[in-house]
Amino acid sequence: MQSCTVVGAGLAGLIAARTLEEAGVRVTVFEKEEKVGGRMRTDAVQDGVFDHGAQFFTIRSDRFEEIARTWISAGVVEEWTRGFADSSGEQREDGHPRYRGTQGMTAIAEHLVSGLDVRTGAEVSGLYRDEQGWQVFAGDSSTHRSDALVLTPPSSLKLVDESGLSLTPGTRSALENIAYDPCIAVMVIPGGSGAVPEPGGVQIGGDPLFWVADNLQKGISDVPAVTIHAGPEWSREHLHSDDEAISRLLLEEAKDYVGTNIETTAVYRWRYSQPVGIHEERFVYIEGPPPLVFCGDAYGGPKVEGAVLSGLAAAEKLLQRAGV
Ligand SMILES: Cc1cc2nc3c(=O)[nH]c(=O)nc-3n(C[C@H](O)[C@H](O)[C@H](O)COP(=O)(O)OP(=O)(O)OC[C@H]3O[C@@H](n4cnc5c(N)ncnc54)[C@H](O)[C@@H]3O)c2cc1C
Structure with missing residues (x-):
């Protein structure tokens, strides 16, 4: 895994991005709002x-x-x-x-942004996958390619469905239980x-x-x-x-x-x-190629602490599966 796209610059996304970047992965974060932080x-x-x-x-x-x-x-x-x-x-x-x-x-989120490639005002509107990796359609309808994808928005399932991606019944029901x-x-x-x-x-x-x-x-x-x-x-x-x-x-x-x-x-x-409704694990991981992880404060524990630990665990899972 050489590159990863992270959707959402809340705490889960930024911690995941930092963890991957520090391990040598090229990371791009897309955030639909004009500023980072999400619910912070x-x-x-x-x-x-x-x-x-x-x-x-x-x-x-x-x-x-x-x-x-x-x-x-x-x-x-x-x-x-x-x-x-x-x-x-x-x-x-x-x-x-x-x-x-x-x-x-x-300001906590702004502190985490330093050194990362974070694109604000860039709403991800579509996802496409093939054997080579992920393509993400964002903001000005530009296309961004990467080897792996991390989805942090509370509305991630909607984005997946609108992109026409299929999920196994087990994954779908885990994501549908989140409210x-x-x-x-x-x-x-x-x-x-x-x-x-x-x-x-x-x-x-x-x-x-x-x-x-x-x-x-x-x-x-x-x-x-x-x-x-x-x-x-x-x-x-x-x-x-x-x-x-x-x-x-x-x-x-x-x-x-x-x-x-x-x-x-x-x-x-x-x-x-x-x-x-909280998923009991810190993330939902879908094996690739190309791999996909769902994370955020609805995975493994709520609130600021839950979001941070989820973003961290999601990044560590991707690194472990990639043998980094
Ligand atoms: C009113 C309120 C009060 C709270 N009070 C507390 C509290 O006192 N203590 C506490 O610990 N927690 C509190 N929380 C919860 C805490 O804010 C969250 O648990 C935490 O910030 C979640 O972080 P996250 O990264 O999982 O999600 P988010 O912060 O929601 O990050 C997701 C990001 O994805 C972006 N996004 C969404 N869709 C797209 C798209 N299609 N393309 C690109 N970007 C997209 C969003 O704009 C957002 O920035 C509160 C939350 C709210 C709303």
């Missing part, structure tokens, strides 16, 4: 800066700890807190560190300072409100900038509601945290937020 997403709205996808991460395994330590040493990650307030305002310290990106969560909850995020610039309790997050864990965070207290925004996440049921119900209705309903629910004097709101719909 930091955006500016007026003067406010918002993490509105993943809010923080925890470390459970030694393998991930080793990787996260390199991010901390590089200054892109630091501990945020060891617990948040709940909806009653009570602080829930449990001794487990929660980590944040010092400049927001996207995601949606999450509607509202980014709010309150007229006042907001009233999110220290250290800047409230873990409500329900519907319609799931989570509220103050990005000023978090240390990534210079002005009050509050992220509201709706719960999965409410998000599913309101996925097609208009922005004005979504903002109005969630601001009413969150008025204890944001006040009633609001300067600006912006809505973002996460169609794929957190996986609810």
